[in-house]
Amino acid sequence: MIFKKIEMKNWTAFKGDTLVEFSSGAKNVTLIRGRNQRGKTNFLRAIKWVLYEDTGDTLEEYNSSLKLLNREAMKEGNFSASVKLTVEKDQSTIEINRSFQARKSAKDPKESDFEKSFIVLMDGKAVPSPDKFINSFLAKEISEFFLFNGEDLQKYKQLGTSSKRSSELKNAIERVIQTPFLITAQTEIKQIKKLNYDLLEAQTPEGDLKDIRARIKTLNNLEIDFDNQKEELGANLKTAESDKEKADAAYRLVEENYEIASDLRTEERSTDGLEKAKTDAENDIKDATEISWKILAKKIIESHENKQHSEEKNKNHFHDSMRASLLKKSIDDGTCALRLIKLDQKEINFYKNQYNDLKNEDFQLNDLDAITKKSALTGITHDFKDLINPVIKYQSAVANKIDNEIKIDNLKKKLGKSKSKEIIDAYDEKENANKRVEELKKAIAKLDVELEGPNAKEGGENYGKIGIKNTKLALEGVEKEMSPDAKSRERELDKIYQSLNEIFSESISDLSNQVKDVILEEGNKIYQQMLKDETKNKLKINSDYGLELVDQDGKKIPDSSAGNQIIVMALFYGLKVATGIEGPIVVDTPLARIDDFNDLEFLNVLPTTATQCILLPTGKEIPVGGPAEQVLLPKVGKSYEIDKKSDQHSEILEI
Amino acid sequence: MSDNLTKILSSNAVSKDIPEDLVMQILEVFKSNTSTSSIEKKNKQKKIKQLVEDYLESKNDL
Numbered sequence: 101m102i103f104k105k106i107e108m109k110n111w112t113a114f115k116g117d118t119l120v121e122f123s124s125g126a127k128n129v130t131l132i133r134g135r136n137q138r139g140k141t142n143f144l145r146a147i148k149w150v151l152y153e154d155t156g157d158t159l160e161e162y163n164s165s166l167k168l169l170n171r172e173a174m175k176e177g178n179f180s181a182s183v184k185l186t187v188e189k190d191q192s193t194i195e196i197n198r199s200f201q202a203r204k205s206a207k208d209p210k211e212s213d214f215e216k217s218f219i220v221l222m223d224g225k226a227v228p229s230p231d232k233f234i235n236s237f238l239a240k241e242i243s244e245f246f247l248f249n250g251e252d253l254q255k256y257k258q259l260g261t262s263s264k265r266s267s268e269l270k271n272a273i274e275r276v277i278q279t280p281f282l283i284t285a286q287t288e289i290k291q292i293k294k295l296n297y298d299l300l301e302a303q304t305p306e307g308d309l310k311d312i313r314a315r316i317k318t319l320n321n322l323e324i325d326f327d328n329q330k331e332e333l334g335a336n337l338k339t340a341e342s343d344k345e346k347a348d349a350a351y352r353l354v355e356e357n358y359e360i361a362s363d364l365r366t367e368e369r370s371t372d373g374l375e376k377a378k379t380d381a382e383n384d385i386k387d388a389t390e391i392s393w394k395i396l397a398k399k400i401i402e403s404h405e406n407k408q409h410s411e412e413k414n415k416n417h418f419h420d421s422m423r424a425s426l427l428k429k430s431i432d433d434g435t436c437a438l439r440l441i442k443l444d445q446k447e448i449n450f451y452k453n454q455y456n457d458l459k460n461e462d463f464q465l466n467d468l469d470a471i472t473k474k475s476a477l478t479g480i481t482h483d484f485k486d487l488i489n490p491v492i493k494y495q496s497a498v499a500n501k502i503d504n505e506i507k508i509d510n511l512k513k514k515l516g517k518s519k520s521k522e523i524i525d526a527y528d529e530k531e532n533a534n535k536r537v538e539e540l541k542k543a544i545a546k547l548d549v550e551l552e553g554p555n556a557k558e559g560g561e562n563y564g565k566i567g568i569k570n571t572k573l574a575l576e577g578v579e580k581e582m583s584p585d586a587k588s589r590e591r592e593l594d595k596i597y598q599s600l601n602e603i604f605s606e607s608i609s610d611l612s613n614q615v616k617d618v619i620l621e622e623g624n625k626i627y628q629q630m631l632k633d634e635t636k637n638k639l640k641i642n643s644d645y646g647l648e649l650v651d652q653d654g655k656k657i658p659d660s661s662a663g664n665q666i667i668v669m670a671l672f673y674g675l676k677v678a679t680g681i682e683g684p685i686v687v688d689t690p691l692a693r694i695d696d697f698n699d700l701e702f703l704n705v706l707p708t709t710a711t712q713c714i715l716l717p718t719g720k721e722i723p724v725g726g727p728a729e730q731v732l733l734p735k736v737g738k739s740y741e742i743d744k745k746s747d748q749h750s751e752i753l754e755i
Numbered sequence: 756m757s758d759n760l761t762k763i764l765s766s767n768a769v770s771k772d773i774p775e776d777l778v779m780q781i782l783e784v785f786k787s788n789t790s791t792s793s794i795e796k797k798n799k800q801k802k803i804k805q806l807v808e809d810y811l812e813s814k815n816d817l
Contacts, residue, residue: 278760284785292800292807589811596807599771603764603778610763680758 101189101237101683102712106150109199110170110181112142113750120752122684122714123737129707130714131732132752133722134742139750140716141249143742144688148247150183150198152240153218156247165200165214171748179209189237195221196234238683242276245672246685246710250692270644276679277615279608286604293597299581299590312579319572330547337540344533351530354523357515361523364511367504368520374501381494388490427455616641619674623647626670629705631698639670647671666698673709684712691721691728700731707735777810 108118120143122130134140145155145162155162162168169181182199200216202209220230227233274280351358430436431451434443443451512520620641627639636652647667649657675681687706694702703722707713713735715722722728739755764782765775784802788795 278786281782281785282760285782288785288796288800288803289781292804592811593807596773596811599773600778600781600807603767603771603773606767607760607763610767611760614759614763 101187103147103684103714104186104188104193106146106186107184108146108182110173110178111146111183112168112170113139113744113748114142114752115170115172115749118752120740121738122712124712125737127735127737128710128712129732129735130712130738130740131722131736132714132716132740132742133719133724134716134750135719135744138742138744139752140688140718140742143716143752144247144249144686146183147185147686148243150185150196151234151238152243153198153216154240156244164211165202165216166209166211169200172746179206179214192223194227196230197221239276241272242679242681244272245276245675246681246683248686249688250690250694251688273615273645273675273679274612276675276681277611279611282604282608282611286601286608289597289600289604293594293601296590296593296597309579309582312575312582316572316575316579319568319575323568323572326547330544333540333544333547337537337544340533340536340540344530344537347526347530347533351526354518354526357518357523358527360511360514361518361520362527364508364515364520365524367507367511371501371504371508374497374504378494378497378501381490381497384490385494427451431455615675615678616645618678619645619647619671621674622677623667623670623674626673626705626709627666630666630669630701639667645671645675647674666694666702669702669706669709676709682711684714685710686714686716688716689721690715690717699728703728703731707732774810777806780806 102124103122104124105119105121108114108120110116111118120130120132132140132143145157145168148154148156149163149168153163155168157163165181169179173179173181180199180201182197184198185196187194187196197219198217200214202213203215206213218230220227220233222233354361430443431448434448435441436443436447515523620639623641624639637649637657638652639647640650640654641647647670649667651657672685685706690706691699691702699721706715715732722732740752741755743751743753745751761779764778768775768778781803784799784806788799
């Protein structure tokens with residue numbers, strides 16, 4: 101991957117349009133010389149900004165639109181700036197465009213008035229998620245290893261010093277080599293392994309397992325009970341249906357006479373009732389008659405005692421059998437039956453005469469007409485209505501009874517030889533058989549509902565057939581986990597997790613060691629090439645990827661500024677080789693920290709450390725016609741000079 | 756670097772008698788989702804457990 105060109109418009113000190121094409125191939129060095137304050141650092145910032153929208157400066161102002169927009173252009177009312185970097189990668193052309201401009205309405209724009217735009221085209225087509233796309237081949241986190249300022253080289257020497265910066269650099273290196281993914285994977289596997297181990301070690305009390313199994317057994321029995329009940333009901337239904345068929349057939353044989361038989365049964369059943377009604381009516385008459393007679397008797401006695409009317413009244417008031425019976429009893433006892441006083445002979449004779457008169461009376465207890473007639477004859481005013489109703493009832497009962505007897509007789513004649521009881525029994529049998537079938541069907545339907553559960557179709561209920569099945573499955577799952585087989589499975593899983601843990605753990609270590617080996621090997625090569633060290637000193641890498649110089653006995657050599665810079669360049673190069681980063685390096689003031697004794701070798705080797713080398717030296721670092729330039733010239737394909745026209749107007753001119 | 760990482764992981768997987776694919780799939784779970792939320796963490800653990808259990812089942816089937 102190489103940078104082809106950069107186009108800037110009103111970018112910082114570069115007013116208007118600025119185009120810089122980069123050299124590549126055999127002459128892979130692009131030299132852009134400029135004195136201090138001419139815009140070298142702003143040029144480096146342009147590359148960082150177009151790639152990451154971050155100039156790399158810690159000062160916020162260097163990332164604000166107002167700061168990055170050329171001031172002269174602003175004064176002229178031009179409030180837009182842009183940077184376009186063209187990159188060639190895998191035979192594709194990638195154009196990275198980033199710009200900002202103030203809203204048209206803003207006359208004196210503030211930071212919030214600027215609108216930003218970022219478009220990446222690959223072979224002319226817009227790339228979705230351009231930030232991610234750029235990070236896929238020029239990850240921001242490693243950018244400081246190929247876009248840097250020579251002045252800052254010193255900071256990389258801090259690797260391994262336990263400082264915050266050291267930690268950041270170490271993390272950046274580890275992110276490049278993907279160590280964090282391995283660490284996360286290992287951490288999570290350890291966690292899963294622990295959970296698995298806890299499960300493996302968890303003691304399963306024998307009682308728990310027994311309880312689970314007992315519950316499963318209970319549910320099994322419940323299922324069997326349900327099935328048995330259903331089976332039994334089904335068998336009963338079959339029998340009942342068979343019985344029903346037989347009963348239906350038997351009934352069909354006598355069905356034509358059923359109505360008569362049924363009527364006969366009704367009549368026969370009512371016979372007793374009618375008989376009873378008749379008896380009741382007779383008793384009612386007796387009761388009513390007796391009451392009536394008693395009333396009459398009382399009146400008779402009263403009349404009898406009344407001397408003034410005795411003859412006349414007695415004659416008229418004596419009444420029938422009651423009178424006769426009272427008289428008879430009084431004569432027999434010699435005591436008045438009503439008054440309970442002893443009668444003298446005269447009175448007894450009088451009673452006898454009365455009694456004899458009455459003996460010839462013809463009186464029927466149930467003869468209403470006779471009663472009425474007698475009542476009228478006696479001349480005693482008496483209400484017989486209490487007697488009339490029982491007599492009417494009696495007459496009706498007698499009539500009903502006779503009617504019943506006639507009906508029974510007629511129905512029996514109609515039935516002929518058919519036996520009424522058999523017909524009725526056939527009918528009852530048929531009805532009962534039908535009823536039994538219906539009851540069984542209902543019982544089966546009810547059981548089906550119970551088996552399915554009220555909401556069984558919704559699933560998950562702990563009742564009904566599905567509920568039982570689900571609960572059983574859940575319990576069987578628990579039993580499986582508790583069983584010795586499950587433990588065996590957990591043990592196998594534990595072994596796999598253990599192996600995975602070791603694989604990731606060892607890979608983290610292997611990866612780190614491999615990277616360190618490459619850094620050390622390549623770093624030492626570069627170090628030797630740059631420094632031409634005749635001694636047997638060599639670089640040693642520490643656990644935090646920091647390089648330090650040691651003598652042949654492994655004793656640390658005291659730091660020197662120049663040596664440190666070369667060591668850091670060695671680290672960069674080693675890291676590039678180890679991580680496979682491909683691409684240009686852009687170095688601002690490359691010799692800032694390199695002393696005169698080493699600068700030529702440094703410049704000689706530097707272009708070999710990357711596919712493309714864009715250097716931004718001052719004239720003092722690499723003077724025109726000087727030895728440093730002579731060293732570089734064979735590799736320089738493009739050379740530029742930054743000219744300053746005013747404080748806010750620099751131009752980059754190709755030489 | 757990806758090649759180096761793959762080679763290292765493969766080599767260590769072979770030495771532990773674990774399929775390289777399983778190790779790579781597990782690594783991919785973390786590379787494809789870098790979220791550290793507790794829900795995502797659980798999801799990742801769940802995926803890994805499933806991968807390992809599937810492997811154990813296929814191993815036992817053989």
